[in-house]
Amino acid sequence: MVTYIFTLLLIVCNFFIIFTLEPVKLGILLPSNSKFPFSIVKVVPAIDLALEHVNRSGLLPNHILIKNVRDSNCSETIGPLEAIDLYVKREVNVFIGPVCDYAVAPVARFAPYWSIPVISAGAPVKAFDDKSEYKTLTRIQGSYGKNADFLWEITRTFNWSTIGLLFNDNHKVEMGKTDNFFTMEPIYHMFKEKTGYEPYFKAFDEKYPLTYDIEDLLYTASMNARIVVLCASADSVRDILIKAHELNFDNGEYVFLNIDLFSSKNDSEKPWYRAGDTDERNSKAMKAYEALMTVTLRKPTSKEYKNFSMEVKRRAKEKNVNFTYGEEEVNSFVGAFHDAVILYALALNETLAANKSITDGAEITNRMWNRTFEGIYRQTIAANGDI
Numbered sequence: 001m002v003t004y005i006f007t008l009l010l011i012v013c014n015f016f017i018i019f020t021l022e023p024v025k026l027g028i029l030l031p032s033n034s035k036f037p038f039s040i041v042k043v044v045p046a047i048d049l050a051l052e053h054v055n056r057s058g059l060l061p062n063h064i065l066i067k068n069v070r071d072s073n074c075s076e077t078i079g080p081l082e083a084i085d086l087y088v089k090r091e092v093n094v095f096i097g098p099v100c101d102y103a104v105a106p107v108a109r110f111a112p113y114w115s116i117p118v119i120s121a122g123a124p125v126k127a128f129d130d131k132s133e134y135k136t137l138t139r140i141q142g143s144y145g146k147n148a149d150f151l152w153e154i155t156r157t158f159n160w161s162t163i164g165l166l167f168n169d170n171h172k173v174e175m176g177k178t179d180n181f182f183t184m185e186p187i188y189h190m191f192k193e194k195t196g197y198e199p200y201f202k203a204f205d206e207k208y209p210l211t212y213d214i215e216d217l218l219y220t221a222s223m224n225a226r227i228v229v230l231c232a233s234a235d236s237v238r239d240i241l242i243k244a245h246e247l248n249f250d251n252g253e254y255v256f257l258n259i260d261l262f263s264s265k266n267d268s269e270k271p272w273y274r275a276g277d278t279d280e281r282n283s284k285a286m287k288a289y290e291a292l293m294t295v296t297l298r299k300p301t302s303k304e305y306k307n308f309s310m311e312v313k314r315r316a317k318e319k320n321v322n323f324t325y326g327e328e329e330v331n332s333f334v335g336a337f338h339d340a341v342i343l344y345a346l347a348l349n350e351t352l353a354a355n356k357s358i359t360d361g362a363e364i365t366n367r368m369w370n371r372t373f374e375g376i377y378r379q380t381i382a383a384n385g386d387i
Helices: 002-020 040-057 078-088 101-114 144-157 179-195 214-222 234-246 265-269 279-291 303-319 332-353 361-368
Strands: 022-030 063-071 094-096 118-120 137-139 163-168 200-204 227-231 255-259 292-295 371-374 378-381
Touching: 022 040, 022 078, 022 332, 040 063, 040 303, 040 332, 063 078, 063 332, 078 101, 094 332, 101 118, 101 137, 101 361, 118 332, 144 179, 144 255, 144 292, 163 179, 163 214, 179 200, 179 227, 200 214, 214 234, 234 255, 234 279, 279 292, 303 332, 332 361, 332 371, 332 378
Parallel strands: 022 063, 022 094, 094 118, 118 137, 163 200, 163 227, 227 255, 255 292
Antiparallel strands: 371 378
């Protein structure tokens, strides 16, 4: 009887403590479709880990972080509507996501008027550099502009002067621009501004292979540049390189650079190989890839990161029994969104310590910028709110 009463009192006390804490509401805007590397099933387990860490740590006394997860559908319509619904129902203090550019843009425009911070591991396009429009947007993962910086340094290091760009893009205007286009955009502008010449570029639409000829693409590029930058699907890049080998463009006269930010470790170890292709084509591809330099995101190799990956995958499988992660380690979006929660909690802690309000989005945003902090990654947020 005594044990029963003690247990009951403990439950009541815990219940009382939880419901006397002020909730801090995280509006999670991510797509449910698991084809995206930043889908709900892949990312939310990492967000849960961060929430548990913050709530246990005492970083936010008298507060508790909770999440409201919505399916952004990676849509310029659904994503903003979910954000509006969270705002109207007063179920959000900070938006975590969206990722897709067309979904982020309206949310990040609304948010300053709502005084709500937005933290995204996406929004990489050049337009989001303008923080006079996107005043409360913090980008926790590098923008496409970082690719341009990196390629510029490579060309300076090797004294390369003239580049050409070949990339996948929608040839139908109503379909909008692809991520490949937005990846190439800052590269084009940087080289044009720094060298005074307009880099050669040509887009092709992978969905309509009859509308372009790879040999023609390569011949035209070869007449305009010796450094060819590619941005397309892994299969398209492979087809281009096989044709380059057949044309003897891998003889040392040309250099091919491939921007492939989000391939898994499994996909990137033997990108030239296709089990269903002939030995001859696989051999050609293997040889051609010797002339290719791939630009991708670095993944941590620490024991802590491996343990983090294992726990995220375990939780994802536990909640979704039919889901298979399919990668040895979690992708960069997963770690970045975990760190987004940590960054927000740190900034909110400082805001509350300064006797400011949890609803002061501008103040919280300001405290997230121009700082370095430890999460899964060691992150440095610049003074403009970007990595």
